[in-house]
Amino acid sequence: xxxxxxxxxxxxxxxxxxxxxxxxxxxxxxxxxxxxxxxxxxxxxxxxxxxxxxxxxxxxxxxxxxxxxxxxxxxxxxxxxxxxxxxxxxx
Numbered sequence: 001x002x003x004x005x006x007x008x009x010x011x012x013x014x015x016x017x018x019x020x021x022x023x024x025x026x027x028x029x030x031x032x033x034x035x036x037x038x039x040x041x042x043x044x045x046x047x048x049x050x051x052x053x054x055x056x057x058x059x060x061x062x063x064x065x066x067x068x069x070x071x072x073x074x075x076x077x078x079x080x081x082x083x084x085x086x087x088x089x090x091x
Contacts, residue, residue: 001042001056003080004063008073014048021046024072031070038062 010016016024028041039062042054057063060077067074 001038001058003042003083004055004057004060005078005080006053006055006063006067006074007076007078008051008053008067009049009075010051011049012071013046013051016046026069028072029068030058034069035062039066055079 032039032041038059039055039057042056044051044053055063055066060079063077066072066073
């Protein structure tokens with residue numbers, strides 16, 4: 001599977017309550033379960049007006065389908081081509 005980063009523009013995302021975030025997460029997991037093993041949610045980062053999600057999926061179209069079924073925006077879907085970290089520096 002390929003790695004993707006999804007940008008979801010959600011005004012006020014950073015002010016969502018723990019209960020609201022739980023509800024969004026539950027909806028996402030329900031849709032993922034229905035879609036099967038070709039798409040996996042890894043984690044998400046909540047910022048002021050956006051949520052950045054990291055997914056593994058066999059195709060971009062699966063990400064788009066998940067967003068549509070879950071009622072989530074998917075303003076930008078980018079395939080990750082390389083991952084770097086401090087380890088990449090070789091120190």
